[in-house]
Amino acid sequence: MSVLAVLRLAARFVTFRSRCKDVYVTKRVICRSYTKETPLHHLSRDLERYKDLKVCFKRHLKATYSRFSKVPDHSAVYARHHVYFLEGNGIYRMEKKKSESEPERVLDLGWISAGEEAQEWTVQRIRLSPQETHLAATVKTHDTQTMRCVIVKLGQRNVLTLDDVFSFEWATDEVLFYTIQEGLKCQKVYRLDLTQNGSTIRSVYEESQPDVFVEVSLSRDGHLLIITGSSRSSSEVLLVDVSDPHLEPALVQARQPELLYYVEHWRRNLIILANTGPGWEYQVVKAPLSEPSMMSWDAIFTPRPDTVLKDMDVVGDHCILVAVTTSHKLEFIVVPLTRPKEAYTLQLPSWASVVETKRPGFADQRGTLEFLISSPVCPPLSYHLYPEEGLLSSGSGDTPSRFPKDHGNDITARLKACSQDGTLVPVTLFHDVARTKNTPLLVHVYGAYGRDVNMRFCPEKRFLLEQGWALAYCHIRGGGECGLTWQRRARVEGKHRAVEDLQACLDHLFSLGVSSPSRTVLTARSAGAVPVGALCNRRPDMMRAVMLQSPFLDVLGTMEDPKLPLTVEDREEWGDPLENPQHRLSIASYCPVHNITPQRYPSMLLTAYADDNRTPLAGTLKYAEKLKEAAQTHFRMAARSGPEPNIVVNIQPGANHMGPDDWESILEEEALQLAFLYKELDLEPPRPPRRRKR
Numbered sequence: 001m002s003v004l005a006v007l008r009l010a011a012r013f014v015t016f017r018s019r020c021k022d023v024y025v026t027k028r029v030i031c032r033s034y035t036k037e038t039p040l041h042h043l044s045r046d047l048e049r050y051k052d053l054k055v056c057f058k059r060h061l062k063a064t065y066s067r068f069s070k071v072p073d074h075s076a077v078y079a080r081h082h083v084y085f086l087e088g089n090g091i092y093r094m095e096k097k098k099s100e101s102e103p104e105r106v107l108d109l110g111w112i113s114a115g116e117e118a119q120e121w122t123v124q125r126i127r128l129s130p131q132e133t134h135l136a137a138t139v140k141t142h143d144t145q146t147m148r149c150v151i152v153k154l155g156q157r158n159v160l161t162l163d164d165v166f167s168f169e170w171a172t173d174e175v176l177f178y179t180i181q182e183g184l185k186c187q188k189v190y191r192l193d194l195t196q197n198g199s200t201i202r203s204v205y206e207e208s209q210p211d212v213f214v215e216v217s218l219s220r221d222g223h224l225l226i227i228t229g230s231s232r233s234s235s236e237v238l239l240v241d242v243s244d245p246h247l248e249p250a251l252v253q254a255r256q257p258e259l260l261y262y263v264e265h266w267r268r269n270l271i272i273l274a275n276t277g278p279g280w281e282y283q284v285v286k287a288p289l290s291e292p293s294m295m296s297w298d299a300i301f302t303p304r305p306d307t308v309l310k311d312m313d314v315v316g317d318h319c320i321l322v323a324v325t326t327s328h329k330l331e332f333i334v335v336p337l338t339r340p341k342e343a344y345t346l347q348l349p350s351w352a353s354v355v356e357t358k359r360p361g362f363a364d365q366r367g368t369l370e371f372l373i374s375s376p377v378c379p380p381l382s383y384h385l386y387p388e389e390g391l392l393s394s395g396s397g398d399t400p401s402r403f404p405k406d407h408g409n410d411i412t413a414r415l416k417a418c419s420q421d422g423t424l425v426p427v428t429l430f431h432d433v434a435r436t437k438n439t440p441l442l443v444h445v446y447g448a449y450g451r452d453v454n455m456r457f458c459p460e461k462r463f464l465l466e467q468g469w470a471l472a473y474c475h476i477r478g479g480g481e482c483g484l485t486w487q488r489r490a491r492v493e494g495k496h497r498a499v500e501d502l503q504a505c506l507d508h509l510f511s512l513g514v515s516s517p518s519r520t521v522l523t524a525r526s527a528g529a530v531p532v533g534a535l536c537n538r539r540p541d542m543m544r545a546v547m548l549q550s551p552f553l554d555v556l557g558t559m560e561d562p563k564l565p566l567t568v569e570d571r572e573e574w575g576d577p578l579e580n581p582q583h584r585l586s587i588a589s590y591c592p593v594h595n596i597t598p599q600r601y602p603s604m605l606l607t608a609y610a611d612d613n614r615t616p617l618a619g620t621l622k623y624a625e626k627l628k629e630a631a632q633t634h635f636r637m638a639a640r641s642g643p644e645p646n647i648v649v650n651i652q653p654g655a656n657h658m659g660p661d662d663w664e665s666i667l668e669e670e671a672l673q674l675a676f677l678y679k680e681l682d683l684e685p686p687r688p689p690r691r692r693k694r
Contacts, residue, residue, distance in 0.1 A: 053675035211569030308483030316367030417508035441515035450487035476501035533592025
């Protein structure tokens with residue numbers, strides 16, 4: 001590849017990873033703090049045994065990413081006259097009507113640190129003002145995770161910066177609304193007014209409840225600025241009409257316990273996705289903009305009992321819903337807002353695991369929905385949905401098209417595992433060769449906060465698939481894969497169900513001959529480490545190795561300390577061991593740190609970040625020390641117990657809870673994970689990738 005191609009690939013990949021992270025940070029995956037007291041060198045010295053393999057896999061990863069460097073994404077921003085995109089260390093634009101014109105640089109990330117110590121920045125989000133006079137972008141440092149919003153007047157090099165900005169939207173060309181993140185909380189909304197004489201900043205809204213996280217967004221038609229304050233179990237929305245952005249925000253519906261709702265705009269009406277349906281699941285309701293409260297909500301679409309709603313868009317005169325069926329397949333439900341009883345369904349291909357809809361530009365208000373479908377091993381495909389005609393088209397949208405049936409159908413299986421209480425737990429399996437008990441198996445888990453396990457396309461997962469691995473994604477309770485009820489069943493005293501679900505998934509996979517415990521590795525991130533760590537204590541014989549990233553492992557110790565960030569609000573998820581003895585017993589029964597006993601544990605790779613205050617390094621180190629001690633005790637006491645497991649801690653600098661942002665660090669981390677997989681399963685590494693002839 002040329003140098004320019006490498007830059008483009010790196011920019012695309014880092015942008016893709018950043019978009020994935022936005023989702024997790026927005027929903028506020030569990031957040032913690034820590035103190036640095038434990039010496040680290042003796043915990044990470046075992047990384048040396050993977051050094052040579054890591055170099056090998058880094059070459060494979062570069063070759064794999066280059067193969068998928070041209071997959072479609074939504075990183076480009078289409079405005080009225082230009083297309084804006086990232087390349088190298090800047091943001092560029094090109095005129096739509098002059099595709100052969102030279103790109104114009106509108107922002108160099110080097111400008112941001114002018115007069116300061118040089119830092120590396122990654123672009124997180126880009127927003128264009130309605131008439132394309134200003135560009136605003138949030139950027140983040142690689143190590144310190146400092147957030148900054150940069151506002152540029154297009155055609156000039158005038159740069160205005162705002163610190164600690166999380167979400168932001170233009171109401172007009174001169175008015176920007178934004179939220180400020182202080183520590184791990186985001187509770188203040190401000191309005192920036194740009195004038196000929198400079199700029200002014202005014203406070204617009206401040207949330208008083210400590211467990212509420214506030215964001216600003218724009219309705220799809222650009223008519224309303226939406227302020228949403230969400231806790232773990234409730235939400236509240238305020239609106240600002242962009243035609244008069246200096247008015248006070250208007251409340252839609254006051255917060256109520258267990259009431260979640262999200263708002264869109266259509267013809268002076270609000271289209272609301274609210275959990276007011278049967279079983280407190282989501283349905284679609286409508287209310288006049290002039291009378292938005294719950295008293296005026298009129299249900300216009302309630303899904304079938306075997307279907308749960310996952311997302312909503314309003315495109316033209318249609319409400320488009322992303323739904324999942326009991327067979328765990330995705331579909332679109334299109335509801336004509338003028339004729340809601342004529343709703344119809346469009347099935348997505350069985351291999352589709354993720355739907356990502358494109359945010360429309362101000363110049364693109366056509367009645368079409370642009371979206372990508374993908375899976376962990378199938379790269380994104382771009383499609384347009386024309387809801388009025390019920391037609392789909394691919395790519396540019398010029399010709400009608402069907403979804404390709406062979407893109408991933410042959411390698412995708414939707415399974416059901418029967419848990420201890422009889423609940424059927426969905427499992428998505430990817431594998432493209434004959435399955436045997438010698439097949440290496442990588443199992444992915446999350447199961448908390450109502451969030452789905454991450455199933456976006458990852459080139460490294462595709463690489464493993466092509467090397468003969470089977471990849472399983474367990475949709476255990478506590479996650480959001482099967483609706484809000486699925487989450488509620490594994491909260492607080494129901495947390496044990498997530499561990500039982502995971503065990504059932506593994507038992508089912510083994511019974512089908514997919515693999516065997518000696519060839520199985522479990523992987524999880526953040527709160528997903530809880531069910532994995534709990535199962536390691538209960539049934540360490542079910543897996544050969546484990547990989548945990550930014551793991552949350554000391555549940556009991558954390559929930560007993562109200563001084564830690566977010567402990568109080570996280571009691572909705574885990575319980576309150578200080579005030580409720582039953583909650584304490586429940587947490588103590590599964591907490592990974594507090595149930596370690598001398599036995600034969602699987603080998604583990606624990607990746608943590610030195611300044612991560614969402615899941616504390618101290619908890620990871622405490623877990624690693626106790627695990628090493630227990631494993632060594634068992635090794636000394638048990639006769640012919642086999643080799644001692646490798647407990648390896650990979651401590652990286654910075655506060656990147658969701659992983660590194662820079663290209664080289666991403667490759668280093670993923671190459672180490674692949675080296676760990678192959679070393680611990682005693683697999684022959686693949687041959688070096690062939691060099692392309694010049």
